[in-house]
Amino acid sequence: MKIGVVGASGYAGGELLRLLASHPHFEVTAITAHSNAGEQITSVHPQLQSYAGKKFNAFAPNEFASCELIFLALPHGESAKVISQLPATAKIVDLGADYRLESAEAWATYYGGDYAGAWTYGLADVEPFKSLISKSTKVANPGCYATSIALGAAPASEIADMTDVVVVAASGTTGAGRSAKINLIASEVAGSLTSYKFGGVHQHTPEIEQALTKVSGVDAKISFTPILAPMPRGILSTITAKLTKKISTEQAHALYSSYFAKSQFVTVLPLGVMPKTAALTGSNHVQIQVAVDDHTSRLVVSVAIDNLGKGAAAQAIQNANLMCGLDEAAGLNFDGLGV
Amino acid sequence: MKIGVVGASGYAGGELLRLLASHPHFEVTAITAHSNAGEQITSVHPQLQSYAGKKFNAFAPNEFASCELIFLALPHGESAKVISQLPATAKIVDLGADYRLESAEAWATYYGGDYAGAWTYGLADVEPFKSLISKSTKVANPGCYATSIALGAAPASEIADMTDVVVVAASGTTGAGRSAKINLIASEVAGSLTSYKFGGVHQHTPEIEQALTKVSGVDAKISFTPILAPMPRGILSTITAKLTKKISTEQAHALYSSYFAKSQFVTVLPLGVMPKTAALTGSNHVQIQVAVDDHTSRLVVSVAIDNLGKGAAAQAIQNANLMCGLDEAAGLNFDGLGV
Amino acid sequence: MKIGVVGASGYAGGELLRLLASHPHFEVTAITAHSNAGEQITSVHPQLQSYAGKKFNAFAPNEFASCELIFLALPHGESAKVISQLPATAKIVDLGADYRLESAEAWATYYGGDYAGAWTYGLADVEPFKSLISKSTKVANPGCYATSIALGAAPASEIADMTDVVVVAASGTTGAGRSAKINLIASEVAGSLTSYKFGGVHQHTPEIEQALTKVSGVDAKISFTPILAPMPRGILSTITAKLTKKISTEQAHALYSSYFAKSQFVTVLPLGVMPKTAALTGSNHVQIQVAVDDHTSRLVVSVAIDNLGKGAAAQAIQNANLMCGLDEAAGLNFDGLGV
Amino acid sequence: MKIGVVGASGYAGGELLRLLASHPHFEVTAITAHSNAGEQITSVHPQLQSYAGKKFNAFAPNEFASCELIFLALPHGESAKVISQLPATAKIVDLGADYRLESAEAWATYYGGDYAGAWTYGLADVEPFKSLISKSTKVANPGCYATSIALGAAPASEIADMTDVVVVAASGTTGAGRSAKINLIASEVAGSLTSYKFGGVHQHTPEIEQALTKVSGVDAKISFTPILAPMPRGILSTITAKLTKKISTEQAHALYSSYFAKSQFVTVLPLGVMPKTAALTGSNHVQIQVAVDDHTSRLVVSVAIDNLGKGAAAQAIQNANLMCGLDEAAGLNFDGLGV
The missing domain is CATH 3.30.360.10 (Dihydrodipicolinate Reductase; domain 2)
Known part of the structure; x- marks a missing residue:
């Protein structure tokens, strides 16, 4: 299953790439970043040996044309700008805040700028969210x-x-x-x-x-x-x-x-x-x-x-798993580091 | 003014020695420790170059006979055991918990063991404590x-x-x-x-x-x-x-x-x-x-x-200054490290 | 393939358990520890949720009777004592120092105590070691x-x-x-x-x-x-x-x-x-x-x-993979954390 | 004795201010900074309570007219530009690199830009430097x-x-x-x-x-x-x-x-x-x-x-003490923190 990551040069984006590299069903085919476009992925995320030789591309809609699943890891206010340029049928998990709030007033108070609306809230371990996520194609991943x-x-x-x-x-x-x-x-x-x-x-x-x-x-x-x-x-x-x-x-x-x-x-x-x-x-x-x-x-x-794990990238993958009808733990079956 | 420190091998005791070394009116003449008795002070506190060549003594009442001011930095329950062996006229600041609580019941609930009574509480920056400290010879230094x-x-x-x-x-x-x-x-x-x-x-x-x-x-x-x-x-x-x-x-x-x-x-x-x-x-x-x-x-x-500073050793010195009629800031006129 | 870990309560042992939990071919069936025997694994290694409910056993030879592969993560001098009690046919990777040195004199100088002999040295990324490891049943994992x-x-x-x-x-x-x-x-x-x-x-x-x-x-x-x-x-x-x-x-x-x-x-x-x-x-x-x-x-x-990774547990698994004729990267196909 | 600090907004400058505040003979009367000019000193160095209410000034020669001793804590290449605008009689300690090297060639290789010459090298604890410093009015403080x-x-x-x-x-x-x-x-x-x-x-x-x-x-x-x-x-x-x-x-x-x-x-x-x-x-x-x-x-x-201490600000003060005929330890008689 081809997937894309928009905004992969931040810490959440880097963690997403790290976890996706060993996901059994997802293949990352499109990776874009804004200010780091053109740079080697490993020059920003030196740990990502799995991506050695690959570069961040600048965002371009055709990069994502064949993606069935797309993760957005953008600063708030940016996801809404990108969304219309992505394939309408693609499942999307937004790690940013743009689609989390159901109240336009709360958005105005705490974020400001255009209010984008609300998607299914991706708090994947509890109901009613878990059930809703499984039926959704667009999910707003919760803040950390x-x-x-x-x-x-x-x-x-x-x-x-x-x-x-x-x-x-x-x-x-x-x-x-x-x-x-x-x-x-x-x-x-x-x-x-x-x-x-x-x-x-x-x-x-x-x-x-x-x-x-x-x-x-x-x-x-x-x-x-x-x-x-x-x-x-x-x-x-x-x-x-x-x-x-x-x-x-x-x-x-x-x-x-x-x-x-x-x-x-x-x-x-x-x-x-x-x-x-x-x-x-x-x-x-x-x-x-x-x-x-x-x-x-x-x-x-x-x-x-x-x-960065449960608070961002790992929960985003859990959400994607649920949205795709996979085992919610696919690619997430490992323990924390401990020390 | 000759002073003593009982229990100087812990972190609060070490910080006390560090600060006392540059106090304009206090001269540390007696330094004891329990489990580290006989060891070089610098082997426990390698920073205390000012005390190079000096050793921790085991506690002995005569060590403190000529001290006008004594700091206790002992585990809770230990101060009360030592107090009767110190000069009756010596001013004492206890950095431990033994004399902080006015309620025997609270002592029993939170610490256990014999209740020793309460001394003036040494929260030196606010009233009514500051005034009371100035008139006291025994002060219980607050917890951090x-x-x-x-x-x-x-x-x-x-x-x-x-x-x-x-x-x-x-x-x-x-x-x-x-x-x-x-x-x-x-x-x-x-x-x-x-x-x-x-x-x-x-x-x-x-x-x-x-x-x-x-x-x-x-x-x-x-x-x-x-x-x-x-x-x-x-x-x-x-x-x-x-x-x-x-x-x-x-x-x-x-x-x-x-x-x-x-x-x-x-x-x-x-x-x-x-x-x-x-x-x-x-x-x-x-x-x-x-x-x-x-x-x-x-x-x-x-x-x-x-x-260790305001939460222990530095406030203890502020209390001692007040008890001795000195400027409360004597030996404490320096800023924090910042980085 | 059933495997065992002797001495799993230290940091190298904990990392070994963490990595083994997601290894595609290894199933950990015996886990022992000395001073922590009888304790929950998660009480020593709180990150090891995969092992929730399991305890460290005390070392007993029959624990390992059915193991085809055994990792030893013991203090130096202990591996040699245990080795005779393990199945003669089992492949063994020793994370300790006991079998690393070919010179009895060097052992005496730097470690002391009985010299146990030398196994194939498990520096798995370079020759001649890599080839030797592939043909060995006993490998001494290098120090970090x-x-x-x-x-x-x-x-x-x-x-x-x-x-x-x-x-x-x-x-x-x-x-x-x-x-x-x-x-x-x-x-x-x-x-x-x-x-x-x-x-x-x-x-x-x-x-x-x-x-x-x-x-x-x-x-x-x-x-x-x-x-x-x-x-x-x-x-x-x-x-x-x-x-x-x-x-x-x-x-x-x-x-x-x-x-x-x-x-x-x-x-x-x-x-x-x-x-x-x-x-x-x-x-x-x-x-x-x-x-x-x-x-x-x-x-x-x-x-x-x-x-703990390449310097201990991860290289031990790489060695085990080579000894077992598996892909040397089995269970090790992931990038470092980065931050 | 009135002293000035040029470039006090960096870490070495902040440490200098911290130590100078309790120096027995030096009174800081002029404090300048470049990019932070106009800001409260405590907004850059929140630890410097001793300087509460004071601001960094922009560099201006008249600020330093009455200073007998001036510390420069500037990026390399900047000290030489400032020096001609300071009182000719003022003693100067430069914490930067500008006057450390006696070889113009080495300067060109490792720093580049105009070579400013060499002052007495302020490695204050060893000869021949210590004696030379005592006779100097301009000293280049060593790098950390x-x-x-x-x-x-x-x-x-x-x-x-x-x-x-x-x-x-x-x-x-x-x-x-x-x-x-x-x-x-x-x-x-x-x-x-x-x-x-x-x-x-x-x-x-x-x-x-x-x-x-x-x-x-x-x-x-x-x-x-x-x-x-x-x-x-x-x-x-x-x-x-x-x-x-x-x-x-x-x-x-x-x-x-x-x-x-x-x-x-x-x-x-x-x-x-x-x-x-x-x-x-x-x-x-x-x-x-x-x-x-x-x-x-x-x-x-x-x-x-x-x-920041011996490697910058504290040694700079030791140098200044020697240059001024003071006890070399004036204002430096305290131990390190230890923890």
């Missing part, structure tokens, strides 16, 4: 923070107040993109933690609320504070909400375990074991732990993912 | 997390609900001590984030609540989740609470700026600038930023300190 | 430093003086093993470089010399200084030797490129591009660059590998 | 690599062949400057080692040779390979040369210890203890260890410094 937070909070609606969910999440630097900015250089980041998009303004906020509302059936509201952590990959999200019923840690753990029992990529860890981002590196897996803080009557959830 | 969280939440009592304060704080690895444990080795920690003491069970919880209640006059309750971050030093605390009145970010910022106007070590950063742990490394300084999240009606506070 | 240095120096014998090769190589912390030692804790390692086994005493020295002598046919002598680097994985080796003939960088590059032309895992990078350890993370790949320093008439070679 | 390598190799001339010294040195990222380049962003650097300026082309090569030749009286030739390490500060240099006489490690150690016996900033560590960059962070100290590799008849030296 949104993936970890929506998964971690999804089971909580039965036991906690979803209208005041507090989240603090720390991300590795690849979440900020492959961009030469002074605040991203290693000397500034090394050995240091700092928050950003502070005060509830991160653009994933409406996306998380939309996802949670769909999953739970109740209106969700999120206070979200992101942090830049001195590591290249990984997101650790801490989610807390007031309990709406008296429940023990064991009961909360049982609820979460039951909720994700059928998911092969989401693991609720045994009590006492905490999620650790390095355990997920390079993979489509998610680790979750849950506790009840009796002292404050709060549910506390810890969620770890790889922002 | 407690320092950052109590300072960050102290001004909030006028505008936010202190009975449901949510805190997520990430610490560098020196906060876990100089201890050969498998979960602390570099291969396990590098490039990874993980939570610990999960579900509201961290022992600083009652300490923070006690401090905030004293500062604000209202009962405070804290949901606190700690995280181990892949860096040696630094704590970044994110604190959030429901607003009790309608207020803008600018007003909250003005309130915080006013609250800390007289503190020479706590800086409320200009709006738009975020605290960054590396900026505080090695220093007694604190950086704070504040925002109002209108979407959720929450106050959000970000606080950065060096867990 | 030895792999990078022997590969990097192998083509140099035609143009440089192999009797005075100078090597400085820096390794990530997993090279020091999964061991709770104070010098390996994150606080000690973070943001710091330090040398160890200083003065030409590293135990890989005779192994490298033996390998180079076999490859080149001339006696090789190595001055080797290892460094511990603040990262979990990766080795970067810098190798330099006096040129024995006048040659340009382009000619040296052509020589190296030609030497490795048939190797699918060793890449001599285009001139101007430098090896980077992160590009190899998790993979069996090697990156090499070469230059002539005209000023000093020296050849300089830079080599990057993943110490 | 050059400092560590020249100090580490200086005592070797009696026992080793200085015409073929091999050096591999790894530096933290601040050595590459405060510059938004893609290869310096944290995602590219984190957890990775890579070499650069490969093949003997690093511009510190002639500087090191010149310094060693002056110190030893014999012509020195250096093969130097630099490496970028995933840490913000620190340089670890490994230096090796063929022994010219039979000598033991103990004898080499005695020679080195004797050579640096009078230096208060260079410590030859006890045998068995290795230099560690973190031990020097923020300080003017140097740690050295030495060994004889009998197997290869080579001397091996390991040297650690902080590239």
Whole structure:
């Protein structure tokens, strides 16, 4: 099955190429990039030995004419511009934000510019999304923070107040993109933690609320504070909400375990074991732990993912697998690096 | 002025020795350690060239007979055992937890073992503590997390609900001590984030609540989740609470700026600038930023300190300065490393 | 094909399990560990979701009775003890040092204890080793430093003086093993470089010399200084030797490129591009660059590998593939992580 | 004593400001920067609380009219342009490369552009430089690599062949400057080692040779390979040369210890203890260890410094102290951070 990748020179695009190289059913035949067009793929992504000798092309519609499946990994606002030039019959997974939000108003507030509409939201491990994805030809792949937070909070609606969910999440630097900015250089980041998009303004906020509302059936509201952590990959999200019923840690753990029992990529860890981002590196897996803080009557959830794996490229492939009627784990059957 | 350090082989003890070496009024004459007794100080702390040729002694009361000021940097439960063997007239700053809690019940719940009582709490930048410290001969130096969280939440009592304060704080690895444990080795920690003491069970919880209640006059309750971050030093605390009145970010910022106007070590950063742990490394300084999240009606506070500096050794020296009637900044007049 | 792993609780053992889980022809049926026997595999290696629910067994010969292929990942001196208890017909790859050295004297000098003899040396990318491995049932997998240095120096014998090769190589912390030692804790390692086994005493020295002598046919002598680097994985080796003939960088590059032309895992990078350890993370790949320093008439070679991948587990699988008559790349067809 | 800093927005400039703030005799009255002119100093260097409220000025000669001492921390080629506009009587320490090389030819080869001449070379811990500095009004502060390598190799001339010294040195990222380049962003650097300026082309090569030749009286030739390490500060240099006489490690150690016996900033560590960059962070100290590799008849030296401290700002202050007839340690009497 011939596939294409538009915007493959960023970190998500690179991870996509890496994972696609060993996918049993997908063959990457078109690879484009904007500012790096004409460069060797390995000069931008030196790890991609599988693509040695190949170059990024500039985007051109005919590159994708024979592709049945196309991944877009573009800055927000760019996917919508490209979409009309792609084959109408092609299945498309957009790793960008353009088609995630159902509210034009939320788009205007958090992103600005033309609102492109909404596609099926690709949070592939939970319903109703999983079923919808299987029937869709266009899927909006969730944001990295949104993936970890929506998964971690999804089971909580039965036991906690979803209208005041507090989240603090720390991300590795690849979440900020492959961009030469002074605040991203290693000397500034090394050995240091700092928050950003502070005060509830991160653009994933409406996306998380939309996802949670769909999953739970109740209106969700999120206070979200992101942090830049001195590591290249990984997101650790801490989610807390007031309990709406008296429940023990064991009961909360049982609820979460039951909720994700059928998911092969989401693991609720045994009590006492905490999620650790390095355990997920390079993979489509998610680790979750849950506790009840009796002292404050709060549910506390810890969620770890790889922002480039489950938080971007790996979930995009999971979505594509579902859209194509394949095993959702095709090409994703491997564990994280651990160390 | 002759001073002594009991328990100088840990990271807080090492930082204390480093800072004391250039203090204008203190002369370190007694240095003891337990498991490292007999070893060269530089073999444990290779940076302490100022102490080249000196050894850690085993604890012996006569070592401290001529000391007017003594710092204790011992594991919890150990300070109380030592105290009776020290000169009754000596001023003492305990960097451990033994004398921090006024509630024997809280001690029993979070630490266990004999309750030693409470000394003046050494949160040196805010009242009523600062005044009390100046009149005290025995001071309990605050915990590292407690320092950052109590300072960050102290001004909030006028505008936010202190009975449901949510805190997520990430610490560098020196906060876990100089201890050969498998979960602390570099291969396990590098490039990874993980939570610990999960579900509201961290022992600083009652300490923070006690401090905030004293500062604000209202009962405070804290949901606190700690995280181990892949860096040696630094704590970044994110604190959030429901607003009790309608207020803008600018007003909250003005309130915080006013609250800390007289503190020479706590800086409320200009709006738009975020605290960054590396900026505080090695220093007694604190950086704070504040925002109002209108979407959720929450106050959000970000606080950065060096867990070994302001969070331990530097604040201990600030306390000693106050207890000795010196300029509180004596020996602490330097900026953090930044990079 | 049923296979077993003896000593799977260390970092090399964990990486072996991770890679074996997606190998197309190998099925891991026996997994033992010494000090972690009885523990869940995921409690030691939290990334190994593929092994969820399985435990490390204590070593027992009958565990391995039906195994056709066995990997040993034991501390040096332990492999020889175990070997007699394994099926005589089983193919064995020893990731330890026990069977690497052909000189009993070198063994005594650098390791001590009983000398076990020598197996085929598993430097799988170069001759004469590759051919020998294909005919062997017992293979000694090379050390991580030895792999990078022997590969990097192998083509140099035609143009440089192999009797005075100078090597400085820096390794990530997993090279020091999964061991709770104070010098390996994150606080000690973070943001710091330090040398160890200083003065030409590293135990890989005779192994490298033996390998180079076999490859080149001339006696090789190595001055080797290892460094511990603040990262979990990766080795970067810098190798330099006096040129024995006048040659340009382009000619040296052509020589190296030609030497490795048939190797699918060793890449001599285009001139101007430098090896980077992160590009190899998790993979069996090697990156090499070469230059002539005209000023000093020296050849300089830079080599990057993943110490746990090509430097241990991945090369062990490559060896097993060759021993079993499989495609040498079976289960190893993926690129490194890059970031 | 009024002093000025030209080019204070880089990492060396920031470290200079940090150290100068607590210097007992120097008062910084003029601070200029080029691209950051008009910005708050704390917006570039958030750690410099001592300079809160002050801005970088654009360079203007009258700013420095009353300065008796001026530090230049400019990109190479810029110092020479500025020098004629400064007071003729002012003492000047140039942290840049412009006045380091005595050979116009070497300047042309390694830097290019106009050759400015040579000032007294500020390698402040060894003769003949120390004496010359004390009599100079213009001093060229050594490069960071050059400092560590020249100090580490200086005592070797009696026992080793200085015409073929091999050096591999790894530096933290601040050595590459405060510059938004893609290869310096944290995602590219984190957890990775890579070499650069490969093949003997690093511009510190002639500087090191010149310094060693002056110190030893014999012509020195250096093969130097630099490496970028995933840490913000620190340089670890490994230096090796063929022994010219039979000598033991103990004898080499005695020679080195004797050579640096009078230096208060260079410590030859006890045998068995290795230099560690973190031990020097923020300080003017140097740690050295030495060994004889009998197997290869080579001397091996390991040297650690902080590239921004001893390698730039701290040594610049030491030079200024000597030039001003002050205690060379004024304002530099503190230990490194250690962790």
